[in-house]
Amino acid sequence: MMGKLIGERLLLMVMILVTVIIIVEAQPKSFLINCGSNSSVNVDGRKWIGDMAPNNNVTLDSPGAVVSNATFSGNSIYEPLYKTARIFTASLNYTIKEVQGNYFFRFYFCPFETVDYNVNESSFGVVVNGVKLLSEFNVAGKISHKNVNLKISGKNSSSFFLIKEYILDVDDGMLVIEFVPSRNSFGFINAIEIVPVVGELFAGSISKVGGGNLNLTGHGMETMYRLNVGGPEIQSNQDPDLRRIWEMDSSYMITENAGSGMKNSSNITYASANDTSVAPLLVYETARAMSNTEVLDKRFNMSWKFEVDPDFDYVVRLHFCELMYDKSNERIFRIYINNRTAVDNLDVFVRAGGKNKAYHQDHYDSASSGMDTLWVQLGPETAAGAAGTDAILNGLEVFKLSRNGNLAHVERYDTDGNSGSKSNARVVWIGVGAGIASVAIMACIGVFIFCFFKRRKESSDTKNNSPGWRPIFLYGAAVNSTVGGAKGSAGTQKLYGSVASTRAGKRFTLAEINAATNSFDESLIIGVGGFGKVYKGEVDDGVPAAIKRANPQSEQGLVEFETEIEMLSKLRHRHLVSLIGFCEEKNEMILVYEYMANGTLRSHLFGSDLPPLTWKQRLEACIGAARGLHYLHTGADRGIIHRDVKTTNILLDENFVAKMADFGLSKDGPAFEHTHVSTAVKGSFGYLDPEYFRRQQLTEKSDVYSFGVVLFEVVCARAVINPTLPKDEINLAEWAMRWQRQRSLDKIIDPLLLGSHCPESLSKFAEIAEKCLADDGKSRPTMGEVLWHLEYVLQLHEAWLNMDNNTQVVQEHSNQDEEEVDLDLKNATD
CATH class of the missing domain: 3.30.200.20 (Phosphorylase Kinase; domain 1)
Incomplete structure (x- = not known):
């Protein structure tokens, strides 16, 4: 009897164990792929398997090329992933079996220099199970513009990397990720992350701005923006289920001080049990509420502006949690998306079901043709009887929806740095044509007057044009x-x-x-x-x-x-x-x-077989470039900001006269009543003004910063970004500034200058460069001031040269006199 009982218990335990195994195996798996490696690395507490490692459940159809970036430096938790990459010049497929359901797809890119490939010139596409995610994509070009998942590892960092995130449904049990290089180009990938969506992330149907609903079933999505409003950045390891990164929102606000931050981390819970995967509670612990609500104009709003790809539709997800009021009717406001009312009379306390209840709303906005910006605004409900004209927001996400299996957009940028497309240009020309047609119609109405003036106009045209x-x-x-x-x-x-x-x-x-x-x-x-x-x-x-x-x-x-x-x-x-x-x-x-017969200034500093420039020639080249920039800043009504000052854009003619070139990124300066031009970031790595990068506010002082980097490049004769150097030397501006603050720049100057320059002129030159690189633009000199000081440095050097020549002449005369005395003595002896 006892043996029978033991047997039944053992059988029950085996059945439970088998059930657990079946359940575990049925759970969707995550796939973490370290590209360009045959080994594994541990990152953020997870194991990333090399794409060439044995038994990794990943099939790679062609190896391409493997490159290493051992010098990568930065404070990213993903740093180990950016040290290897797989480069492909032909189509490259990753195939993974036993994949079913909704997944987050994240692609990690970190451009770096290699001997055989210039990743700044790479261009490629990505397709996942027939859904086109990227087309003619250039990583370095994208990083030079403000982008949702762009992560910069510190101020003036030498390490730039990009994460692109998508949400896709895999319904056939097989996953094929295809990387396709553009014609005559190549592509690269550092890592791939595939994470199953936990819980019900999106409802089947969401409300449309302006009325109606949209069913999200069958739509692929790209995460464009994910913000922790009013709080610090949330790293992926702080969102353990879905490993999402939540940026700070301040850089996207039109007026940051329109909303003040607030925090309350006590007793926050989800309003619905189905919302646990929507966002981590950290997002709801901080918020941004309207500032000075008692005195603000009733029309004043908190506003966020986002660059988006034109001709796509977008889902805007807003996260709310009432952190202050414990009763209804204390905070009632409106939500506007692209200047249309999405919600009115919103009381978060009522919608969420109380204080400290995490709650979210989704809104679908059908994009207008050519739209390349998306506005989200929260403002007071003036018709409501709320105690304060206030609004609150805890988090914000923007997702792009696929159209006919396509999420890719080949980007073009206007002079403001905003994304656009060729269709925008067509719209402009259509508008111009419509205007001309209107003028023609008006001219027809006044046909007799038109005929009267026609002969005079033709005569005038013949004479003057x-x-x-x-x-x-x-x-x-x-x-x-x-x-x-x-x-x-x-x-x-x-x-x-x-x-x-x-x-x-x-x-x-x-x-x-x-x-x-x-x-x-x-x-x-x-x-x-x-x-x-x-x-x-x-x-x-x-x-x-x-x-x-x-x-x-x-x-x-x-x-x-x-x-x-x-x-x-x-x-x-x-x-x-x-x-x-x-x-x-x-x-x-x-x-x-x-x-320009003598090419670029950079080619005479390093990286070529051209004869090196003397210190005087380098000073004269800097002075010439400074004169050109000073003219740009002052020679027009509003001034012109070059926006891409670097040694490859300073050209030398047959007499080594320096001239500024390449004005494709140039921008008119601010209007008289403004201090800056608000624009997306454009420029070149290593030369970018960090203040411009942080605030997206362009001023003439942004050119001054870039010119300061040029000055250090001229005196040190090395690239502004060189990832092959030790970690603390990769970024020229950072490295040179450390030596300059110790007043020891002479220890790292171009060896070809040793002994052939005036020490005082070098010291003054270094001081100018240091002032140009001030963190605060207001503390930097104008180009006119820089020009004056450089001319003074040249005068010091020329005086030193003349003094040195005079000393040499005196010495030669002295030697000649001694020889004549010796000769006289010899003759007298004879």
């Missing part, structure tokens, strides 16, 4: 004032050039360009930039020219092309590269400049 073509965007009143004269004192520096009319240069035909470049002969290439390749050619009967041809795969395009023409058509200065003309034919965008 020179042949050629002017794009519509270049029309406008000519600027009649000129600025000329010689150098003045600091602060009253007079300019060497003049402001030209808005008329562009010559319009070249494509046949003329082909003849000038021998049909774009590769042997004539003299440079490659973000816009495209630059060829040396001859135009107009032998005039040498630099001919820049747009690359269709480039992040830069029509907007930069138009900006370059517009800027150089209204500016003329000895220290700005002159535009000869342009070509816009058969989808080509080509710019023709004066030829």
Whole structure:
């Protein structure tokens, strides 16, 4: 009897154990893939398996190439993942079996230099089970703009990395992730994270702004923004179930002090048991409420602005938790999405069911054609009888919805750095056409008057208009004032050039360009930039020219092309590269400049076989570039901010006269009543103004910061970002500033300068560079002040050279006199 009882108990235990095993195996698995490695690493408490490790449940159809980034440095918890990458020049597939259900897909990218590949020029696409996630994607280009999951490891960091996140439904048990390089390019990937969605993350149907509903079933989604409103950044290990990163919201607010932060971490619970996976409780412990509600205008709102991809639809998720009031009708407000009312009379206490109850709302906004910004605003409900005109928000997420199995958007950027598309340009031209049509209709109404003036107009056109073509965007009143004269004192520096009319240069035909470049002969290439390749050619009967041809795969395009023409058509200065003309034919965008025989300043500092510049030549080059920038900042009504100051954009002519070049990213300065221009971040790694990066507020002092980096580059003769160096030397600005603060910059200068420079001039030069790199833009000098000090440094060096030469002459005379005395003595002896 006892044996039978024991047997039954053993059988029951076995059945329970089998049931547990079945349940565990039925749970969706996470897949953490460390690309470019055959070993595993532990990151944030989890094991990431190398994509070439044995028995990793991942099939890789082709190995591609493996690269190592052992010098990566930063405070990211994902640092070990960024030390290896897999590079592919042909299609690369990862296949994973036994995958079923909804998953978060995260792709980790960290661009770094390798011997054989320049990742800044990579371009590729990503497709998951037929859903296109990325197309012609350039990681470095994306990082140069403000992006949702961009993580910067510290101020002036040398380590930049990007995480792209998607939510997809896998319903056939098989997962295929395909990486596809763009034509004549390549791609790379550092890590892939696939995490199952826990709980009910999204309801089947959500409300549409303006009325109606949308069923989310069948839609893929991309996480565009995820913000912890009013609180600090939440790292992925603080959201253990879904490993999400929650950014701070302050950089997205139009007016940050419109909402003040608040915190209450006691007794917060979810309003619904189904909401536990929606967001961690940390999100609901902090919030942002309206500031000074007793005195604010009733129309005042807390506002957040986001750059989005045009021609897609978006889900906006708002997280709420009433942290202060313990009864209803204390805080009632409205929610606006893209200037339309999404919710009115919202009382979080009532909706959530009490104080300290975590609650969320989803809203679907159908994008207008060409829309590239999304606004979320919270403001008082003026018609309600709430105790205060107040609003509150704890968290905010923005998700992009797929259209016909597509989430990819090939980005183009306007002069403000905002995402746009070619459709935007078409809309503009349609508007221009409609305006012209309206004028024509009005002219028809006044047909007799039109006929009367027609003959006079034709006569005037024949007399005054020179042949050629002017794009519509270049029309406008000519600027009649000129600025000329010689150098003045600091602060009253007079300019060497003049402001030209808005008329562009010559319009070249494509046949003329082909003849000038021998049909774009590769042997004539003299440079490659973000816009495209630059060829040396001859135009107009032998005039040498630099001919820049747009690359269709480039992040830069029509907007930069138009900006370059517009800027150089209204500016003329000895220290700005002159535009000869342009070509816009058969989808080509080509710019023709004066030829600069000695190339870029950088090529004479390092990385080439060109003879090194003397200290005097380097000072003169810096002074020339400073004159050009000073003219940009002061030579127009509002001034012009270059926005891409670096040594590759400072060119030297046959006499080594320095001139600023590449104005495709340039921006008009702020209007008279403003202190800055609000714009997304554009520029080059290592030269970016950290204040501009943090606040997205562009000023002339942003150029000053970049010029300060140029000064250190000139004296140290090394790249501004060099990941092959030790960790504390990777970023030139940080490294040089550490030595300069110790007043020991002379220990790290270019060895070729040793013994051939005036020590005092170097000391003053270093002080100028240090001031340019001040964290606070207001503490930096103007370009006029920088120019004055550089000219003083040159004077010190020239005085030192003259003194040294005089000493040498005196010594030579002394030696000659001694020889003559010796000769006289010899003759007397004889």
